[in-house]
Amino acid sequence: MKKFFLSIALVLLNCISLFAEDKIEVFPSVRYEQFIVYQNLVIFWIAIIGLIIIIRMKLREIERIQKMGINKEEKDIPLLD
Amino acid sequence: MLLPERGSRLSCQRLKNWIEERYDFEGIKRLAAQKVIPVHRYEIWYYTGGIAMFLFILQFITGMVLSMYYIPHLEHAHKSIIEIVTKLNMGWFFRSVHHWGAQLAIIFVFIHVFSTLLLKAYRKPRELTWVTGFVLLVISIFFGLSGYLLLWDERAFAAVRVATGGAGNLPLVGGFIKAFLRGGIDVTGETLTRFYAFHVAILPIITIFLIGIHLMLVQMQGMSVPVSIEKKPHKTTPFFPNMLYKDLMVWLVMLGIMVSLAVFFPPEIGKKADTLAPPPENIKPEWYFLFLFQTLKLFPGEILGMNGETIAIVLISLGVLFFFLIPFFDRKSSRGEPSPVFTWIGIIYTLYFVVMTVIGFLT
Numbered sequence: 214m215k216k217f218f219l220s221i222a223l224v225l226l227n228c229i230s231l232f233a234e235d236k237i238e239v240f241p242s243v244r245y246e247q248f249i250v251y252q253n254l255v256i257f258w259i260a261i262i263g264l265i266i267i268i269r270m271k272l273r274e275i276e277r278i279q280k281m282g283i284n285k286e287e288k289d290i291p292l293l294d
Numbered sequence: 295m296l297l298p299e300r301g302s303r304l305s306c307q308r309l310k311n312w313i314e315e316r317y318d319f320e321g322i323k324r325l326a327a328q329k330v331i332p333v334h335r336y337e338i339w340y341y342t343g344g345i346a347m348f349l350f351i352l353q354f355i356t357g358m359v360l361s362m363y364y365i366p367h368l369e370h371a372h373k374s375i376i377e378i379v380t381k382l383n384m385g386w387f388f389r390s391v392h393h394w395g396a397q398l399a400i401i402f403v404f405i406h407v408f409s410t411l412l413l414k415a416y417r418k419p420r421e422l423t424w425v426t427g428f429v430l431l432v433i434s435i436f437f438g439l440s441g442y443l444l445l446w447d448e449r450a451f452a453a454v455r456v457a458t459g460g461a462g463n464l465p466l467v468g469g470f471i472k473a474f475l476r477g478g479i480d481v482t483g484e485t486l487t488r489f490y491a492f493h494v495a496i497l498p499i500i501t502i503f504l505i506g507i508h509l510m511l512v513q514m515q516g517m518s519v520p521v522s523i524e525k526k527p528h529k530t531t532p533f534f535p536n537m538l539y540k541d542l543m544v545w546l547v548m549l550g551i552m553v554s555l556a557v558f559f560p561p562e563i564g565k566k567a568d569t570l571a572p573p574p575e576n577i578k579p580e581w582y583f584l585f586l587f588q589t590l591k592l593f594p595g596e597i598l599g600m601n602g603e604t605i606a607i608v609l610i611s612l613g614v615l616f617f618f619l620i621p622f623f624d625r626k627s628s629r630g631e632p633s634p635v636f637t638w639i640g641i642i643y644t645l646y647f648v649v650m651t652v653i654g655f656l657t
Contacts, residue, residue, distance in 0.1 A: 237376055237380070237563045238379070238380055239379050239386055239389075240386060240560045250557060254554065254557050257553060258554075261546045261549065265546055265547070268543050272535075272536065272539045275535060275539075276536070279532075
């Protein structure tokens with residue numbers, strides 16, 4: 214008898230999910246896929262920071278050249294040919 | 295026999311010569327080298343326009359990808375989005391990026407417009423730049439509304455019904471606007487088709503055209519400098535490459551933020567819209583309509599025997615019209631004089647929008 218009630222209770226417990234509202238998965242539900250997504254996000258941010266550092270270095274170099282004034286073309290410069 | 299490296303260098307040179315013989319690229323280069331950006335304490339606001347444009351470009355790209363799989367039909371629209379999200383490889387990501395890109399684009403268009411208002415960048419001779427920018431803001435909002443309906447879930451359906459119904463309260467033209475937007479007397483499959491056409495064809499063409507004019511005007515007239523700084527001597531920096539590099543760095547950060555939001559907060563999909571079902575409880579419009587929603591709540595149902603909602607819509611429309619025409623009213627700024635009245639008007643508009651949006655969000 215005890216087993217019977219227990220099995221009924223378990224069946225009812227399992228049925229609860231049938232009454233729950235269907236929620237559409239808008240993000241990968243598998244743990245492994247989630248891990249890959251987060252891992253790629255970290256790599257993406259590293260790439261962004263790397264690019265920003267490169268652009269910043271390039272910009273500093275340009276500003277240094279501009280400060281020295283050697284970026285401007287000289288007028289009346291003698292041509293070799 | 296030529297060495298491969300030398301050969302490729304020669305063909306590159308020939309290609310360069312071929313182009314230069316036909317098109318005046320040197321002239322464009324000279325023009326680009328002449329473009330300078332003023333350096334002052336408010337220069338940070340110059341970036342907002344560039345960010346908005348960058349986000350628009352990303353929206354076009356992600357939108358093109360999504361449009362390959364979306365089906366604009368009453369029966370299939372909702373299902374096609376579920377399939378994009380659940381079955382397509384990276385479909386969830388593209389939809390999420392498109393969603394967050396839209397939110398950020400609208401936020402930055404708002405910031406750009408309000409900063410232009412407070413710095414009086416609209417003043418003579420930039421009235422037309424303001425007009426094109428304002429129309430782009432309205433288009434951005436309509437982009438958001440039309441894109442929201444494409445989801446065809448019960449919340450989107452109710453929100454569009456409320457928004458188009460509100461437009462219908464305008465006297466004289468309201469009925470026409472409502473019918474034009476809905477494609478009938480109520481929100482139906484006709485509305486979905488119509489909004490799809492707006493979202494993927496009509497609005498993008500108008501946007502490209504207006505962004506083109508807006509950018510052309512900015513190139514022709516240069517960047518505006520606030521009245522308080524205009525007469526003082528200030529430094530300038532070349533746009534190419536200095537400002538472009540700075541813009542690139544900001545865009546990269548924005549891209550990172552957008553992708554992170556897309557990963558951590560992917561937008562939910564509700565139940566399929568049922569045209570006969572009552573609207574769900576606690577329905578709220580999208581955040582950029584919250585200030586209107588809150589304003590409508592302030593008005594009673596009837597004022598002096600007239601419909602309160604109609605009066606509210608008329609007053610809001612007048613407020614928006616005044617906002618649009620500010621460059622033509624602010625004569626002092628046009629003469630290069632300080633105009634504290636319009637500074638306060640700008641502050642009141644900004645505060646009203648922010649406070650009402652926050653209240654609408656929290657309540």
